[in-house]
Amino acid sequence: MKRFSALALLRAGLDGQKSWPRDWRDPEPRKHYDVVIIGGGGHGLATAYYLAKTHGVRSVAVLERASIGGGNTGRNTTIVRSNYRQPALQRLLEFSLKTWEGLSDELNYNLMFSQRGALFLGHSDADMTKLAERGDSLRCVGIDAQLMTRRQVARLIPLLDISPNARFPVVGGLIQRRGGTARHDAVAWGYARAADALGVDVIQNCEVTGFDITDGRVHGVRTSRGSVGADRVGLCVAGNSGLVAAMAGLKLPIESHLLQAFVSEPVKPMIDTVIMSQSVHCYISQSDKGELGLGGDPDHYPTYSQRGSPHRIDEVAAQAIAMVPALSRLRMLRSWSGTTDMSFDGSPIIGATPIDGLYLNGGWCYGGFKATPGSGRLYAHHLATGAAHAIAAPFSLERFALGATIDEAGAGPLPQAR
Amino acid sequence: MMLIACPHCGPRAHVEFTYERTMDAILSVDVDPDTAVAILFQRENPRGPSQELWRHTYGCRSWLRLTRNTVTHDLAEVVAWPPA
Ligand SMILES: Cc1cc2nc3c(=O)[nH]c(=O)nc-3n(C[C@H](O)[C@H](O)[C@H](O)COP(=O)(O)OP(=O)(O)OC[C@H]3O[C@@H](n4cnc5c(N)ncnc54)[C@H](O)[C@@H]3O)c2cc1C
Numbered sequence: 001m002k003r004f005s006a007l008a009l010l011r012a013g014l015d016g017q018k019s020w021p022r023d024w025r026d027p028e029p030r031k032h033y034d035v036v037i038i039g040g041g042g043h044g045l046a047t048a049y050y051l052a053k054t055h056g057v058r059s060v061a062v063l064e065r066a067s068i069g070g071g072n073t074g075r076n077t078t079i080v081r082s083n084y085r086q087p088a089l090q091r092l093l094e095f096s097l098k099t100w101e102g103l104s105d106e107l108n109y110n111l112m113f114s115q116r117g118a119l120f121l122g123h124s125d126a127d128m129t130k131l132a133e134r135g136d137s138l139r140c141v142g143i144d145a146q147l148m149t150r151r152q153v154a155r156l157i158p159l160l161d162i163s164p165n166a167r168f169p170v171v172g173g174l175i176q177r178r179g180g181t182a183r184h185d186a187v188a189w190g191y192a193r194a195a196d197a198l199g200v201d202v203i204q205n206c207e208v209t210g211f212d213i214t215d216g217r218v219h220g221v222r223t224s225r226g227s228v229g230a231d232r233v234g235l236c237v238a239g240n241s242g243l244v245a246a247m248a249g250l251k252l253p254i255e256s257h258l259l260q261a262f263v264s265e266p267v268k269p270m271i272d273t274v275i276m277s278q279s280v281h282c283y284i285s286q287s288d289k290g291e292l293g294l295g296g297d298p299d300h301y302p303t304y305s306q307r308g309s310p311h312r313i314d315e316v317a318a319q320a321i322a323m324v325p326a327l328s329r330l331r332m333l334r335s336w337s338g339t340t341d342m343s344f345d346g347s348p349i350i351g352a353t354p355i356d357g358l359y360l361n362g363g364w365c366y367g368g369f370k371a372t373p374g375s376g377r378l379y380a381h382h383l384a385t386g387a388a389h390a391i392a393a394p395f396s397l398e399r400f401a402l403g404a405t406i407d408e409a410g411a412g413p414l415p416q417a418r
Numbered sequence: 419m420m421l422i423a424c425p426h427c428g429p430r431a432h433v434e435f436t437y438e439r440t441m442d443a444i445l446s447v448d449v450d451p452d453t454a455v456a457i458l459f460q461r462e463n464p465r466g467p468s469q470e471l472w473r474h475t476y477g478c479r480s481w482l483r484l485t486r487n488t489v490t491h492d493l494a495e496v497v498a499w500p501p502a
């Protein structure tokens with residue numbers, strides 16, 4: 001791996017930047033690995049990196065059926081924060097947020113991680129009571145949270161409609177200053193490059209089509225490019241979790257649904273904070289390129305179509321314009337969707353499955369980008385040591401049978417209730 | 419957007435309907451705990467035809483059984499549930 005630095009950039013300028021090597025190799029799958037990771041999204045690549053880096057497990061392959069980062073990693077709206085309400089989620093996502101801080105340096109790859117602040121708007125006294133309670137619970141465990149008045153919110157985001165007769169009146173907000181956004185593709189590429197440098201085989205265009213399982217133990221996977229043996233196999237396939245698990249004869253507490261996102265034409269900087277509203281559900285941020293990225297509710301039914309319903313576009317646009325009227329002058333450039341792995345309590349599943357040697361990382365719903373570094377570290381710990389890390393332990397697959405669900409929304413066991 | 423032909427109201431836009439659960443996820447009260455866990459939490463999550471329970475929530479509020487393709491969204495069947 002040739003390290004990126006100002007000097008290296010200057011030197012490479014002498015030959016028109018042509019001397020850069022490829023960021024990761026394009027290896028043929030070997031006959032056997034200690035660990036095979038299925039799915040080259042951010043979670044799979046991060047897991048491979050920490051297996052090699054932290055645990056010294058270097059015989060690792062990441063098998064990706066298409067190109068890395070082309071799944072939800074490359075489709076999400078990149079919001080990173082740790083201001084959740086359930087203690088187990090607070091620990092998990094703060095562990096991840098701490099890893100984000102300093103990750104660009106560690107990977108020697110610019111993830112464009114921008115701690116621009118993530119703000120929840122409060123639209124009523126009831127909203128503010130809930131936000132205050134959330135803020136208190138966060139500060140009790142050492143996670144930053146600051147309650148804001150209407151005037152403070154208006155100063156932070158001057159384009160917000162804070163007039164008393166606004167469609168969604170703004171009463172105040174709760175901000176996590178350390179929250180923000182990151183460049184999603186760079187996360188996949190940065191982890192792939194760093195993992196490759198440690199000897200991990202990142203193998204693209206290699207689809208897993210089955211498992212080699214005898215006596216309840218996995219011995220490897222079958223792929224579109226032949227059989228690959230493995231002592232341990234880790235799933236990291238997000239919206240395809242159910243389909244890949246079915247190849248091993250498992251049924252999971254996961255349904256595949258769909259979440260859309262939208263992006264506007266690029267404009268000069270107009271919003272430098274992530275704006276969210278848990279009452280309205282629309283969220284807004286502006287990328288460094290100048291595009292406004294918008295999202296809202298998922299489509300609320302099982303689908304692998306990756307094709308969202310147009311009524312959601314109407315709804316999100318209407319909400320966004322009501323909150324920031326200046327957006328009405330912008331044209332939308334693109335809309336797209338990703339297949340989200342909706343779990344039955346809204347929280348992820350990280351850990352062992354009933355099959356020896358087969359592990360699951362999934363059920364991240366529409367919120368797993370922020371968790372990428374933390375999830376990679378915790379899953380690597382489990383794959384390397386055979387035991388769950390304390391932070392990951394509550395997120396076991398058994399929690400559903402045990403009644404120990406982690407239900408942030410308090411909405412009961414339905415994936416569309418998130 | 420799907421056009422769902424409610425057997426009571428006729429073809430209506432999908433925004434009037436809500437998805438409830440897959441048909442194999444309907445729990446009866448007399449099953450043993452292991453079966454209950456399986457029914458509540460273990461899904462086939464099929465890619466292709468699926469049997470689902472929906473409701474015409476913002477219409478006649480009836481329950482409906484849909485045979486729906488989860489890739490193309492084609493509706494092979496929409497019938498009243500439970501059957502009369
Ligand atoms: C529109 C949208 C907006 C979102 N916004 C946010 C947000 O703002 N903040 C946030 O934290 N989260 C957000 N998320 C969620 C987040 O994107 C995901 O939780 C996270 O990126 C999942 O990463 P992953 O690595 O698990 O999955 P993916 O990136 O989807 O990777 C899974 C990979 O597995 C591969 N695969 C599947 N089947 C096979 C097979 N049989 N063999 C080999 N490979 C296979 C796929 O090709 C894919 O590349 C959003 C999601 C969507 C769809």
Ligand SMILES: [Zn+2]
Nearest residue numbers: 424427474478
């Ligand atoms: Zn009807």
